[in-house]
Structure formats: structure tokens, C-alpha cells
Amino acid sequence: MAKAKARAKAAVKKGAKPSAKAKKMVYFFGGAKADGNAKMKELLGGKGANLAEMAKLGVPVPPGFTITTEVCTYYYQNKKSSPKGLKEQVAVALAKVETIMGKEFGDAANPLLVSVRSGARSSMPGMMETVLNVGLTSQTIPGLVAATGNARFVYDAYRRLIMMYSDVVMEKAAGIEPKEDEGIRRQLERIMDGTKHAKGYKLDTDLTADDLKGLCSQFKVKVREVLGKEFPDDAQAQMWGGINAVFASWQGKRAISYRRIEGIPDEWGTAVNVQSMVFGNMGTDSATGVAFSRNPATGENKFYGEWLVNAQGEDVVAGIRTPNPLNESTKGDQNRHLPSLETAMPKVYKELDAIQKRLEKHYRDMQDIEFTIEKGRLWMLQCRVGKRNGPAAVRMAVDMVKQKLITKEEAVMRVTPAQMDELLHPIIDPKAELAQKALGKGLPAGPGGATGQVVFTAAAAVEWKKQGKKVILVREETNPEDVEGMRAAEAVLTARGGMTSHAALVARGWGKCCIVGCGALHVDLGAKQFHLGGQSFKEGDWITLNGTKGNVYAGQLAMMAAGEENQVLMDFLKVCDAVRRLGVRTNAETTTDAAKARAFGAEGIGLFRTEHMFYGKGSDEPLFILRKMIMSKSEEERKRAVDELFPYVKRDIKGTMEIMDGLPVVVRLLDPPLHEFVPESLEKRQALAQSLGIGMEELSKRADGLHESNPMMGHRGVRLGITYPEVAAMQVRAVFESAAELIKEGKKPHPEIMIPVVCDVNEIKHQLAICKQIYKEVCTKFGIKGFKHMIGTMIEIPRAALLSGQIAEVAEFFSFGTNDLTQMTFGFSRDDIGAFVPDYISKKILAGDPFQSIDQIGVGELIKISIERGRKTNKALEIGICGEQGGEPASVDFCHRVGMDYVSCSPFRVPIARLAAAQAAVRNAKKR
Numbered sequence: 001m002a003k004a005k006a007r008a009k010a011a012v013k014k015g016a017k018p019s020a021k022a023k024k025m026v027y028f029f030g031g032a033k034a035d036g037n038a039k040m041k042e043l044l045g046g047k048g049a050n051l052a053e054m055a056k057l058g059v060p061v062p063p064g065f066t067i068t069t070e071v072c073t074y075y076y077q078n079k080k081s082s083p084k085g086l087k088e089q090v091a092v093a094l095a096k097v098e099t100i101m102g103k104e105f106g107d108a109a110n111p112l113l114v115s116v117r118s119g120a121r122s123s124m125p126g127m128m129e130t131v132l133n134v135g136l137t138s139q140t141i142p143g144l145v146a147a148t149g150n151a152r153f154v155y156d157a158y159r160r161l162i163m164m165y166s167d168v169v170m171e172k173a174a175g176i177e178p179k180e181d182e183g184i185r186r187q188l189e190r191i192m193d194g195t196k197h198a199k200g201y202k203l204d205t206d207l208t209a210d211d212l213k214g215l216c217s218q219f220k221v222k223v224r225e226v227l228g229k230e231f232p233d234d235a236q237a238q239m240w241g242g243i244n245a246v247f248a249s250w251q252g253k254r255a256i257s258y259r260r261i262e263g264i265p266d267e268w269g270t271a272v273n274v275q276s277m278v279f280g281n282m283g284t285d286s287a288t289g290v291a292f293s294r295n296p297a298t299g300e301n302k303f304y305g306e307w308l309v310n311a312q313g314e315d316v317v318a319g320i321r322t323p324n325p326l327n328e329s330t331k332g333d334q335n336r337h338l339p340s341l342e343t344a345m346p347k348v349y350k351e352l353d354a355i356q357k358r359l360e361k362h363y364r365d366m367q368d369i370e371f372t373i374e375k376g377r378l379w380m381l382q383c384r385v386g387k388r389n390g391p392a393a394v395r396m397a398v399d400m401v402k403q404k405l406i407t408k409e410e411a412v413m414r415v416t417p418a419q420m421d422e423l424l425h426p427i428i429d430p431k432a433e434l435a436q437k438a439l440g441k442g443l444p445a446g447p448g449g450a451t452g453q454v455v456f457t458a459a460a461a462v463e464w465k466k467q468g469k470k471v472i473l474v475r476e477e478t479n480p481e482d483v484e485g486m487r488a489a490e491a492v493l494t495a496r497g498g499m500t501s502h503a504a505l506v507a508r509g510w511g512k513c514c515i516v517g518c519g520a521l522h523v524d525l526g527a528k529q530f531h532l533g534g535q536s537f538k539e540g541d542w543i544t545l546n547g548t549k550g551n552v553y554a555g556q557l558a559m560m561a562a563g564e565e566n567q568v569l570m571d572f573l574k575v576c577d578a579v580r581r582l583g584v585r586t587n588a589e590t591t592t593d594a595a596k597a598r599a600f601g602a603e604g605i606g607l608f609r610t611e612h613m614f615y616g617k618g619s620d621e622p623l624f625i626l627r628k629m630i631m632s633k634s635e636e637e638r639k640r641a642v643d644e645l646f647p648y649v650k651r652d653i654k655g656t657m658e659i660m661d662g663l664p665v666v667v668r669l670l671d672p673p674l675h676e677f678v679p680e681s682l683e684k685r686q687a688l689a690q691s692l693g694i695g696m697e698e699l700s701k702r703a704d705g706l707h708e709s710n711p712m713m714g715h716r717g718v719r720l721g722i723t724y725p726e727v728a729a730m731q732v733r734a735v736f737e738s739a740a741e742l743i744k745e746g747k748k749p750h751p752e753i754m755i756p757v758v759c760d761v762n763e764i765k766h767q768l769a770i771c772k773q774i775y776k777e778v779c780t781k782f783g784i785k786g787f788k789h790m791i792g793t794m795i796e797i798p799r800a801a802l803l804s805g806q807i808a809e810v811a812e813f814f815s816f817g818t819n820d821l822t823q824m825t826f827g828f829s830r831d832d833i834g835a836f837v838p839d840y841i842s843k844k845i846l847a848g849d850p851f852q853s854i855d856q857i858g859v860g861e862l863i864k865i866s867i868e869r870g871r872k873t874n875k876a877l878e879i880g881i882c883g884e885q886g887g888e889p890a891s892v893d894f895c896h897r898v899g900m901d902y903v904s905c906s907p908f909r910v911p912i913a914r915l916a917a918a919q920a921a922v923r924n925a926k927k928r
């Protein structure tokens with residue numbers, strides 16, 4: 001090793017004085033020591049930081065060093081050149097590695113080989129480039145053959161180096177864009193397939209040393225022919241070529257498209273890791289694998305993974321051979337016949353199991369690890385927090401709280417609202433599935449169900465999706481070039497690859513339904529056809545996948561919503577409830593919706609719209625009566641219609657209040673402009689005229705009288721209650737009588753009457769008098785002393801927000817109607833924004849659609865003013881939100897910060913709102 005040290009010294013000298021003072025650009029790790037640690041992800045990238053941390057923990061990590069992300073930034077700011085002093089720092093670190101390994105890089109007698117690996121701050125699976133076996137040259141090959149006594153291994157390593165290097169460094173990093181299927185790597189693969197075919201081999205491992213040696217020569221000729229350059233025969237040139245290619249790959253097409261999807265900033269840059277090679281391809285006592293400390297598709301707390309004997313790392317990930325299961329307890333139907341590492345190499349398995357447990361405990365989260373076994377010796381090559389889908393995220397969070405590995409607050413932050421959304425998404429209707437025979441089976445890589453039309457390329461998936469079609473991307477195997485197509489597809493189906501393959505990893509990250517390794521699937525890309533289960537499918541044919549079981553079906557199977565039967569989800573939501581401060585109610589007006597919401601944990605109803613009974617199913621009768629009411633001319637006519645309508649209104653309100661027994665129910669009085677209900681068809685108008693005992697001409701006259709040029713700002717909401725007090729009275733009576741009847745039935749109703757479209761306190765005063773009068777009458781009628789109820793208002797007009805101090809003196813609660821409040825604050829009609837808001841967003845005039853997420857600086861300011869002024873005059877004022885934004889996580893966070901009491905959202909958003917409310921509590925406690 002004297003030689004190595006001397007060389008490093010010389011390098012330092014040659015690089016002259018600055019290197020001593022130069023900024024640290026290279027961080028060493030190995031031999032239970034490291035310059036960096038897990039916290040330094042920004043500088044060292046995720047991979048480098050975790051390699052350093054593992055080395056420090058004393059986990060066996062092949063020694064190496066990390067070149068910082070700052071060097072990548074420099075590289076792009078300085079015409080793709082390296083900063084001064086880098087060469088020297090690399091030489092020093094490399095010398096340390098050589099000392100530990102007892103080998104020298106480029107040495108003819110006992111050569112060290114290295115891998116050159118990328119490593120961004122947050123993992124970008126398969127997006128960046130890695131080159132293995134760097135340092136094999138005509139100089140070093142004989143030495144390595146002599147040292148290992150294994151020529152087959154050396155030439156296998158060499159052919160891999162040529163394949164990876166020519167692809168990554170000489171083609172991709174050089175910006176060459178070959179035609180589909182004509183890349184250098186594919187061309188070399190075809191040469192290798194040719195040899196295998198000619199010799200009658202099935203597997204790569206059947207190739208002999210001589211075969212491989214011959215292949216290497218052919219490869220080099222091909223590389224020269226296709227790329228017009230020699231494959232470099234110098235170890236240093238290979239290493240630096242690799243380092244620069246990693247930097248270049250940061251601006252590669254697939255890296256850019258992955259960043260766009262994941263929202264990773266372009267400025268971050270990548271680090272480069274240079275690490276001594278360990279070899280999983282040295283024979284049957286060698287292996288390589290990928291594992292997760294828990295199952296990333298289900299969350300089950302079982303060490304889960306895949307491995308291949310006599311292979312190098314990327315073989316498992318690329319899905320070239322079907323990998324073996326790691327242990328006995330996680331075997332499935334697909335791989336029961338394959339040997340597990342647990343039985344094949346029990347000692348190594350035990351060591352690996354102990355390491356994964358230790359890593360999970362240390363990082364306090366599920367770990368995704370890469371390992372290699374060289375001649376029975378275990379090496380760890382990577383660890384990181386593992387990607388998981390929604391169901392797995394929820395299950396892990398619940399389990400880890402139970403195990404006391406993490407706190408409830410941490411658990412809540414471990415599941416994103418989008419991940420929870422996956423659990424609320426459809427599965428195949430079990431009945432439909434039972435009736436159908438599966439065409440074939442693969443590995444259940446991403447659970448849930450999906451149905452769609454078959455496409456065979458990523459480009460077609462994107463195109464068809466644009467046309468509004470649902471597609472399923474069917475591939476032999478996916479590669480990083482397919483990400484945008486995978487994104488566009490409802491689901492992904494592949495013939496090859498394991499649970500840790502590219503397709504599985506990416507689909508899981510997005511919570512997409514995905515089946516991989518469907519061995520019987522035969523894809524004929526040229527003919528745009530696939531065969532499975534004795535049937536053929538063309539582009540555009542429908543298929544259905546069950547990603548939870550791994551089953552593939554022909555045709556379009558019925559889907560159904562999932563959710564409330566899920567015990568783990570319910571347990572997780574309880575954890576959320578323990579953490580959140582905000583209440584969560586629902587917007588519902590049917591008993592079905594109310595029951596669904598209650599099952600999802602709604603703590604009451606934040607908005608029951610009375611007018612709902614006049615739309616849709618079963619609305620014929622009440623609507624007819626309502627129309628009569630609208631068309632009435634005299635108070636007497638109207639009173640008759642109102643009385644007729646009463647039982648319908650009461651029936652609906654009472655039903656919902658009964659389901660919400662013990663919980664508050666906010667009933668909003670009639671809100672929409674009446675002219676919305678005027679019938680259009682002649683037939684309906686005739687029936688109405690007849691029932692009112694008037695002629696058609698008179699009816700038309702009355703209908704025309706109701707016409708408004710701007711109905712949304714016209715005769716609606718409380719304005720109706722002011723002009724027609726009997727209409728308001730009827731609704732109030734329906735609410736109070738429902739409550740009284742329920743009390744008589746032994747229930748605990750808790751009605752809250754909400755007056756809409758208020759702009760002045762006198763409007764409320766006027767309505768309040770009616771409410772009080774009716775309350776008294778109802779109490780007398782039912783012979784009860786009284787019952788809990790509240791009368792409040794919606795704040796949806798800016799003037800009301802500003803005058804909240806006065807309004808709160810009479811109103812007992814506020815509910816922010818952020819749909820109208822947004823309309824009125826922006827002056828945007830919500831029904832007409834389609835014409836311009838998309839342009840506003842694409843031209844960056846607005847950051848987003850204010851009807852989806854509360855405009856916190858504008859509309860939000862009004863809300864803040866309103867709450868502040870309202871609470872000043874009424875300390876007990878109850879405050880909530882019932883606009884559609886109430887279930888949107890960023891808006892929920894806002895509602896928490898401004899001190900609302902509850903949010904209210906549609907039944908299906910209730911679980912998301914519970915999570916978002918809990919996350920808001922954690923996030924904002926941290927800030928304080």
C-alpha cells in the first residue's frame with residue numbers, strides 16, 4: 001500500500017497548496033468511519049449520506065467516497081468542468097479506499113474495481129446512471145483472473161462494464177438519442193442473446209468464460225462501429241468518464257421528467273459515489289438482492305425482499321431473471337417453488353435480518369436496502385426510507401405506534417393525504433370478480449383494482465389519456481423511459497420483473513394498481529398484441545387488474561368503492577383524532593350520505609342544504625309543490641303550497657338528524673334563486689297551471705316575473721326569507737318539530753339553523769324573530785321545556801365578513817361559505833371560470849384555482865378579519881367552514897391556523913380531512 005499512499009501524496013503536492021484549504025468536495029466512508037452522516041443529504045445526496053451513516057454504525061459497507069452536490073452545481077455553472085482541487089481530493093480518498101481494501105485501482109497485479117453511482121437528495125429510482133466494475137482494462141484483467149482464479153467472473157464483469165459504460169457514458173451522457181430499440185445497450189444485448197441462442201443456453205449464467213471473453217471482443221468492435229469511439233482501456237479515464245456522466249445524467253431526459261412529476265427542483269443537483277466493488281457474481285456462494293424491512297405493498301411487518309444467486313445488483317432491479325424470495329414466510333403462489341435466502345444461506349440471512357432490524361430501529365422507519373453477498377460475505381450497498389403505497393403507509397404508521405417505535409404525531413406525518421386517498425379508491429367488485437376466471441396471475445405489486453383499455457407504449461398511454469380514455473399500460477418490463485406513460489395509465493401490467501422491479505417501485509410510489517412478473521404474459525410489441533390465458537388482446541381492448549391479488553381479467557369488471565371496512569384505516573384515523581384539534585363534519589343531505597360520513601368518522605353535519613330534496617331521485621313530488629309555491633301570487637296561495645311542502649321538508653331533515661343522533665346538524669334555509677326551479681317543458685307547465693287553477697298565459701306571466709338577469713346575486717338566500725317569511729317559518733318549523741319528535745323518541749338531536757347569503761345584521765334579526773316564535777310554538781305543541789339548538793349564519797359575502805362584529809352579537813355560529821365568498825371576493829363566477837382560470841394558472845397570474853384551495857392571502861384575509869371581529873363580540877361563537885375547500889389539505893391547515901372549530905366536507909373526504917387536521921396540528925405545533 002506504500003505505493004498508493006505515495007501517489008496520493010504526490011497528487012496533493014502537484015495540486016499545489018490550495019488543496020489543503022480548498023473547500024471539502026469529497027467525503028470518505030468505510031471501515032466503520034465516515035466524514036459524513038445521514039443528516040447531510042443536501043450535500044452528499046441520499047445515497048452518500050446513508051452510506052456514511054451505515055459505515056459509522058459499523059454495518060459492513062464497501063469503502064468509498066462521495067463527491068458533493070455542490071460539485072454538480074459547479075459543473076453546470078462552469079460549462080461542464082470540474083472545480084480546482086477535485087482531482088487531488090479524489091486521489092486522497094481513493095488512496096484510503098485502496099488501503100482498506102488492500103488493492104489498488106488500475107494495478108496490474110491486484111486491481112481494485114469501483115462503482116460510480118449517482119445519488120440525488122431524494123431518491124429517483126432508476127432515473128440516474130450507475131456504472132459498475134470500473135477499472136477493468138487489458139492491464140488489470142489478467143491480474144484479476146489470477147487473483148480470483150475465476151476467469152468467467154472477470155469476463156462477466158467486463159462485458160457488464162462495456163454494456164453500462166457505452167450506454168451511460170458514451171451514449172446517454174454524450175447526448176446521443178438513438179432510435180427506439182437501437183441504443184447501444186440493446187444492440188449489445190442482441191449480440192449476447194445471439195450467442196445464447198446459438199449455444200442453446202437459457203440463462204446468462206450458462207455463458208462460459210470463453211463465451212464471455214468472445215462477447216467482450218465483439219462488444220468493443222460494436223461500440224467503435226456504432227459510437228465511433230474506442231471503449232477506454234484506462235482505469236482513471238473510466239472513473240472520470242463515469243463521474244462526469246453521473247453529473248450529465250442529472251439533465252438527462254428521464255431524470256428531468258421524473259423531477260417534473262415529483263416536483264423536485266432542477267437546482268438540487270446530484271452527488272456521485274465512488275465505491276469499491278463487491279461481487280455477487282463470483283459463483284453460487286455469491287448473490288445480490290433488494291429488500292424492505294416491511295412489505296412495501298401491504299405494510300405487513302415482515303422482512304421482505306428478493307435475491308438472485310450469482311448476479312450483480314442491477315439484475316434484480318431490471319427484472320432480467322425472476323428473483324427468489326428472501327424468506328419462507330413471505331413466499332406466495334408465484335414463487336413458492338424458488339429457494340429462499342433463509343434456507344440457501346442461513347448464516348448470511350441471519351446477519352442480514354439483524355442488520356435490517358437495526359437499521360429500521362435507527363432510522364425509525366421502513367428501510368429499503370440493497371445488499372450483495374461475495375463468497376459468503378455480506379455487504380450493504382444502500383439503505384433509504386422505503387417508498388410505499390397508501391395501504392402500506394397506513395398500516396406501518398399504525399403498527400409503529402403500537403410498537404412504540406414512533407409517536408402518534410410522527411405517525412400522522414407518515415401518510416400523505418394522497419396515500420390515504422388510495423384507500424378510498426375503487427377495488428373490483430368482489431362479486432364480479434368471483435364470477436370471472438382470471439386470465440393469468442402475476443405479482444401483486446400495487447394493490448387496488450383498475451380497468452382500462454390496453455396500450456403498449458408510454459407514448460400511447462399519454463396520448464389516449466389526453467383523449468379522456470382510461471388505459472392500462474402493458475409491457476414486457478418497464479424502464480425509466482416509461483414514467484410518463486405509467487403516470488397516465490390507470491394501471492401497469494408487466495411480464496417480467498419482481499416486487500422490487502422498476503415498474504413495481506414507481507407504481508407503488510404513486511399508489512397505482514400494478515401487476516409485475518406475469519410470466520405467462522406474452523407481449524408482441526411489433527403487432528401491438530398480447531397473449532394471455534389462451535386469448536389475444538389488441539390495443540384498445542379492455543382488461544381489468546386486481547393489483548392486490550395479482551389477477552388479470554379480460555373485459556371491464558365492475559368496480560366498487562373501498563374504505564370503511566378497512567380496520568387498519570379506522571385505527572389510523574383514531575391516531576389522527578388523538579392529535580387533531582379541528583373538528584370534522586360533513587356536507588350531506590341524504591340519509592345514505594350521512595350514514596356513510598358517520599361511518600367515516602364525521603362529527604356532525606356542517607351543511608344540510610334544504611333545497612337538495614328538489615333535485616334528482618324522488619324529487620318529483622316535492623318539486624311540484626315547490627313550483628306551486630314559487631308560482632303563487634297571493635300569500636294565501638303560497639301558504640297552502642308551503643303547508644303542503646312541510647311534511648317533505650321535515651321527513652328529510654328528521655331522517656338525517658336521526659342518523660346524526662347526538663351530533664350537531666347544520667340545516668341551511670333555502671338558498672338558490674327561485675327561478676332555477678321554474679319548469680321549462682310545456683307538459684310540466686300545463687300540470688302546474690292546472691293544479692294552481694290558472695291559465696297557461698297567467699303561468700307564463702308569473703314565470704317571466706321571476707326572471708333575473710343575475711340570479712346568483714339576485715333574489716335568493718335570506719332575501720327569500722325576508723320577502724316570504726312563511727317560507728322561512730315552514731323550514732324552521734320542520735327543523736324544530738323534527739328535533740321535538742326525536743326527543744320524544746328518546747334521541748338527542750342537536751339542530752343548528754343556518755341563514756345563508758347574509759350581508760347585514762338586521763337580516764338575521766328579522767329571521768331570528770321568526771325562529772324564536774316557532775321554537776316557542778313547537779315546545780308548547782310537544783309539551784317540552786326546550787332543547788339544544790343554535791341559530792347562526794353563513795359568512796359568504798365580503799360585507800358580512802367585515803361586519804362580523806355586529807353579526808356575531810346575534811348569530812351563535814358562523815360557517816364560511818367559501819364557494820360564494822371566493823366568487824364575491826374575486827368577482828369570478830364559479831360556473832364561468834373555465835374560460836379564463838386555466839390561462840391564469842398557466843401564465844402564473846394565479847398560483848392555483850381558488851375554488852379548490854382557499855386563496856389564503858385574499859379570501860383568507862377576509863376570513864381572518866371575520867373571525868377576529870366575530871370572536872371579539874361573541875366569545876362562544878362557533879366557527880366552521882362548509883365550502884368545498886373544507887376537505888382540501890392546504891385549506892384545512894389554514895382553517896386550523898386561523899382557529900376555526902371545525903371543517904366540513906363531502907363524506908368521502910372526511911378521512912382525508914381528519915388526517916389533514918391532525919397534520920395541521922403537528923405542523924403548526926412545530927413552528928411555534
Ligand code: ADP
Nearest residue numbers: 115117118126130275276277278313314370381
Ligand atoms: P440506483 O440508484 O439506480 O439504485 P445504484 O447506484 O444503487 O443505482 O446501483 C445500481 C445497482 O448496482 C444496485 O443494485 C447496487 O446495489 C449495485 N451496486 C452499486 N455499487 C456497487 C458496488 N460497489 N458493489 C456491488 N454492487 C454495487
Ligand code: MG
Nearest residue numbers: 047370381382
Ligand atoms: Mg440503488
Ligand code: MG
Nearest residue numbers: 756796817820
Ligand atoms: Mg352560498
